[in-house]
């Protein structure tokens with residue numbers, strides 16, 4: 673058994689060759705989140721928001737396109753289905769934007785790390 677470099681408690685845990693006990697490791701992680709982790713999470717969340725926004729814009733254009741087609745497309749049998757699909761895609765894409773936005777702002781303003789990124 674090694675002894676924790678910080679509190680001298682017995683430990684089997686090493687961090688970069690330095691013995692550290694679970695309690696000290698936890699306390700340290702809570703106090704100072706490694707900057708690269710924070711940076712990584714912020715990058716992931718920002719990119720997710722950018723991608724979701726791009727998808728929503730594309731879905732919005734697709735929806736406008738479908739709606740613009742309608743006069744000439746009627747009485748096309750799948751016209752209604754196309755509207756439904758485009759509309760559903762657009763609202764799903766907008767929902768993703770809102771979720772991505774919430775995840776990013778929760779992290780930036782309150783330090784909340786999404787479960788799937790922990």
Ligand SMILES: [Zn+2]
Nearest residue numbers: 676679693696
């Ligand atoms: Zn310790």
